[in-house]
Amino acid sequence: MTVLVLAEHDNATLRAATLNAIAAATQLGDTHLLVAGQSCRKVAEAGARVRGVSKVLLVDDARYAHPLAEPMATLLVKLASGYSHVLAAATTSGKNIMPRVAALLDVAQISEIIAVIDENTFKRPIYAGNGIATVQSRDAIKVITVRGTAFEAAATEGGQASIEDAAAADDPGKSSFVGQDLSKTERPELTSARVVISGGRGLQSGDNFRLLEEIADKLGAAIGASRAAVDAGFVPNDYQVGQTGKIVAPDLYIAVGISGAIQHLAGMKDSKVIVAINKDPEAPIFQVADYGVVGDLFKILPELSAALG
Amino acid sequence: MKILIAVKRVIDPNVKVRIKSDQSGVETTNVKMAMNPFDEIALEEAVRLKEAGTATEIVAVSAGPQQAQETLRTALAVGADRGVHIVAEVELEPLIVAKLLSAIAERESPDLFILGKQAIDDDSSQTGQMLAALLGWPQGTFAYKVAIENGTATVTREIDGGLETVALKMPAVITTDLRLNEPRYASLPNIMKAKKKPIETFKPEDLGVDVAPHLATLKVEEPTGRKAGVIVENAAELVEKLRNEAKVI
Numbered sequence: 237m238t239v240l241v242l243a244e245h246d247n248a249t250l251r252a253a254t255l256n257a258i259a260a261a262t263q264l265g266d267t268h269l270l271v272a273g274q275s276c277r278k279v280a281e282a283g284a285r286v287r288g289v290s291k292v293l294l295v296d297d298a299r300y301a302h303p304l305a306e307p308m309a310t311l312l313v314k315l316a317s318g319y320s321h322v323l324a325a326a327t328t329s330g331k332n333i334m335p336r337v338a339a340l341l342d343v344a345q346i347s348e349i350i351a352v353i354d355e356n357t358f359k360r361p362i363y364a365g366n367g368i369a370t371v372q373s374r375d376a377i378k379v380i381t382v383r384g385t386a387f388e389a390a391a392t393e394g395g396q397a398s399i400e401d402a403a404a405a406d407d408p409g410k411s412s413f414v415g416q417d418l419s420k421t422e423r424p425e426l427t428s429a430r431v432v433i434s435g436g437r438g439l440q441s442g443d444n445f446r447l448l449e450e451i452a453d454k455l456g457a458a459i460g461a462s463r464a465a466v467d468a469g470f471v472p473n474d475y476q477v478g479q480t481g482k483i484v485a486p487d488l489y490i491a492v493g494i495s496g497a498i499q500h501l502a503g504m505k506d507s508k509v510i511v512a513i514n515k516d517p518e519a520p521i522f523q524v525a526d527y528g529v530v531g532d533l534f535k536i537l538p539e540l541s542a543a544l545g
Numbered sequence: 546m547k548i549l550i551a552v553k554r555v556i557d558p559n560v561k562v563r564i565k566s567d568q569s570g571v572e573t574t575n576v577k578m579a580m581n582p583f584d585e586i587a588l589e590e591a592v593r594l595k596e597a598g599t600a601t602e603i604v605a606v607s608a609g610p611q612q613a614q615e616t617l618r619t620a621l622a623v624g625a626d627r628g629v630h631i632v633a634e635v636e637l638e639p640l641i642v643a644k645l646l647s648a649i650a651e652r653e654s655p656d657l658f659i660l661g662k663q664a665i666d667d668d669s670s671q672t673g674q675m676l677a678a679l680l681g682w683p684q685g686t687f688a689y690k691v692a693i694e695n696g697t698a699t700v701t702r703e704i705d706g707g708l709e710t711v712a713l714k715m716p717a718v719i720t721t722d723l724r725l726n727e728p729r730y731a732s733l734p735n736i737m738k739a740k741k742k743p744i745e746t747f748k749p750e751d752l753g754v755d756v757a758p759h760l761a762t763l764k765v766e767e768p769t770g771r772k773a774g775v776i777v778e779n780a781a782e783l784v785e786k787l788r789n790e791a792k793v794i
């Protein structure tokens with residue numbers, strides 16, 4: 237059984253989520269990593285050092301400078317025939333590309349697996365994590381996205397894979413990259429941070445997120461948000477944690493002014509320790525919190541910051 | 546310009562779902578149903594494009610049981626001109642839905658096919674991408690902003706690190722994210738008018754699509770629950786607990 241994992245990167249560094257996908261792949265069989273990009277040899281070299289990877293396929297070509305779904309899917313379909321499984325992280329990039337690959341191969345795609353039972357059988361959450369389905373595939377090639385929080389990242393050192401150049405595939409030529417507007421932050425990435433502090437509608441404004449930033453600085457935390465806070469424009473879209481945003485499972489998750497709707501819980505309830513700060517003692521967030529503080533966040537946050545020293 | 550939209554009937558997002566005791570799936574009898582929220586956004590976007598004079602006709606397509614007609618009626622009341630119902634009483638995987646929708650697309654030849662980014666029941670987030678693949682069209686998933694000009698759809702997408710903009714040669718598939726627009730409600734007169742709008746029905750075999758699943762669901766279980774913890778008095782006590790009890794800071 238040989239598994240192909242699609243590496244996610246920005247032509248310079250391998251994204252952390254790929255390490256979780258590699259971890260899932262190594263439970264299935266011999267693991268190869270596809271690094272497709274432009275001037276991305278450094279990524280291939282980093283991939284070759286990841287424990288569990290036995291071969292890196294490097295496709296260095298201008299058509300993969302940005303991972304557009306159309307050319308990436310064509311490339312993966314060309315390579316897929318040699319593999320029993322094709323995996324990617326369940327990031328916005330993996331979710332964009334992998335269903336296209338599956339449809340071109342005329343196979344089902346299995347989204348956001350959280351466990352590998354055997355080569356054909358996987359667990360995945362449905363209904364915002366309110367159900368865990370065990371699904372068995374009848375397809376010859378399994379196309380899968382992996383929920384990062386469910387698999388411990390593969391070690392970035394210790395592997396000694398070979399790097400093999402592979403040829404590009406046709407670009408259907410119907411899409412082109414126009415530009416991107418990435419949020420700049422010095423903070424750890426939301427999905428791999430050890431501590432996350434998230435704000436909700438209770439914060440009342442984007443300015444008030446400064447109260448969270450002060451604490452995040454002290455804890456080395458990433459900042460997240462509820463949908464209500466994002467919709468209100470307090471923070472950028474990519475801060476959203478939840479069923480339809482990012483899935484996080486840090487050691488410590490602090491929810492501030494967030495009620496705890498099921499769509500929000502879906503994105504954070506696998507965190508090791510959950511803290512809720514909310515003035516409403518009946519807020520559903522307290523039903524999943526290990527530690528709750530009932531009170532006004534505008535009073536509690538400065539106190540918390542002071543107590544952290 | 547003609548727009549097709551895909552609307553799915555799902556359990557209302559405000560309903561707490563219950564797992565069947567035999568673990569065969571989720572309880573759906575006597576449960577409140579609604580149009581998938583992302584499909585409301587797809588519908589709204591189509592209606593706005595028609596109001597702006599960019600689109601001339603909107604056709605709403607749904608695959609599912611008899612009651613999916615209610616979801617189509619909702620779409621007609623909000624502004625779709627016609628409905629297409631693919632009647633199927635069995636559960637349909639995203640790949641199968643994509644095949645059904647692509648068969649309709651081939652009959653209708655739209656310029657745009659707008660879907661939700663995700664159905665909130667199966668949480669697959671696959672159908673739009675698969676449909677684009679089957680049709681050989683480009684895709685603009687997780688759309689935050691859409692601009693149509695001279696046969697090109699410029700789509701700004703919500704991605705993990707922020708926003709990305711791509712240009713797609715139409716016909717194209719777009720899937721909606723939450724911030725694309727805010728869906729409107731249907732007015733009472735429009736609900737009445739919608740009753741007279743046509744809905745065409747097909748069976749999967751009319752469209753040459755085999756609905757046999759590629760995946761078998763062996764069981765559906767409750768997730769391992771969390772228990773409520775303790776309420777602490779103040780920030781100082783919280784920090785003390787996090788340091789000495791939970792040992793996470």
Ligand SMILES: Cc1cc2nc3c(=O)[nH]c(=O)nc-3n(C[C@H](O)[C@H](O)[C@H](O)COP(=O)(O)OP(=O)(O)OC[C@H]3O[C@@H](n4cnc5c(N)ncnc54)[C@H](O)[C@@H]3O)c2cc1C
Pocket residue numbers: 435436437438439461462463464465476477478479480481482492493494495496497498499500503513514515516519531532533534558582583665
């Ligand atoms: C299709 C769909 C997808 C969705 N996806 C997501 C998702 O991915 N992520 C997500 O988060 N949501 C999602 N939602 C939205 C979700 O249902 C809730 O509406 C949202 O999570 C509410 O955000 P909130 O808790 O910040 O706001 P609210 O529910 O308004 O809660 C605000 C909380 O702040 C507290 N508060 C107010 N002032 C103070 C104060 N001064 N001090 C202390 N506490 C205070 C209040 O007591 C209240 O509990 C989705 C909804 C739908 C329909």
Ligand SMILES: Nc1ncnc2c1ncn2[C@@H]1O[C@H](COP(=O)(O)O)[C@@H](O)[C@H]1O
Pocket residue numbers: 551552553554581583584587606607608609637639642659660661662663664665667668669670671672673
């Ligand atoms: N049975 C269906 N009928 C109509 N549209 C559907 C159906 N299933 C999925 N879709 C569309 O595909 C989108 C994504 O669904 P999914 O891939 O299941 O998450 C939905 O938001 C709908 O627009």
